[in-house]
Amino acid sequence: MLGMGICTFNVQMKGKRAQGTIFGLLFIILSIVVYTAEISGSMISFIMGLLACVAVILMVADFEEMFSRGMDFLAKYTMPIFLMHTLFAAPLRSVLLKVGVTNAVAHVVLGLGISFAGPIIAAWIMKKTKWMEFFLYPNKLIRKVS
Structure with missing residues (x-):
């Protein structure tokens, strides 16, 4: 907004x-x-x-x-980060708590890192297989069919 x-x-x-x-x-x-x-x-x-x-x-x-190069890189992956950050951060938090890590700084730093890195890596993998890319960018594939 x-x-x-x-x-x-x-x-x-x-x-x-x-x-x-x-x-x-x-x-x-x-x-x-x-x-x-x-x-x-x-x-x-x-x-x-x-x-x-x-x-x-x-x-x-x-x-x-x-920071323009870094922001341009992150801008390409805005949608995957938005869609998948919780899928990576929540399990990491659960694992850290199970292992006994209760330090808030560790949770925040590692959580932020995996919230960005995880979805970007997943997007790279999904881009390699076209049918999986549909879950992130359905319009790319729908336009080609129409």
Whole structure:
């Protein structure tokens, strides 16, 4: 939703790192207030999530040139990552807990890594076999038949 709004209204993101930092600090402060006051609710969660997304987007926009190759690579695999990240992260978490790893940092780092690497590797394998690629990009195969 946020990305669609940025594209629709042609919002210029360059040079807004300071605003992003302010939004980020506001998010952190409000997070502490919401947590300590034990405030809950779907609207609060939505607003906090939106605030965090805006902060990250504004802070990262200036680094586009520096990370463009990496982002281009990840952009090719957006759909597989979206569809399969849970299929890789949840079992990893279960295995880590069974093995006795309870360190939150290990769970987050390994979970993020497998959430990206697993779907990308699966997409490479699926691309090699056309009939499996149908599950990720059905339009590619349907257009050829029509």
